[in-house]
Amino acid sequence: MVALKPILQAWLEAAEAQARKNRIARETTLDICVLPSLDKKRKRTSIAAPEKRSLEAYFSVQPRPSGEKIAAIAEKLDLKKNVVRVWFCNQRQKQKRMKYSAVNGPGNGQ
Structure with a gap:
């Protein structure tokens, strides 16, 4: 040693x-x-009632709009493109969740 x-x-x-x-x-x-990880967290976006109604109307016609259509909707409603894109994604998930809970809801013996 x-x-x-x-x-x-x-x-x-x-x-x-x-x-x-x-x-x-x-x-x-x-x-x-x-470093980008040091940036502050983005604030949550609030969508006003008129814009929300417009988005819902667009969604009822086309739940999966193209990138160009999303950009056009965002420009028309004066929202960010990413906000509109995420809103459509969230709506599709909500619709899927509602459909699933209707099929497998309480009272179906599960």
């Missing part, structure tokens, strides 16, 4: 030096770049 001590000591010092070097490099990199 005594014979290994100088070898292990040299290895430990080299490993610690490398760890310090990596930590300094990481800290410098973090100072230079802006």
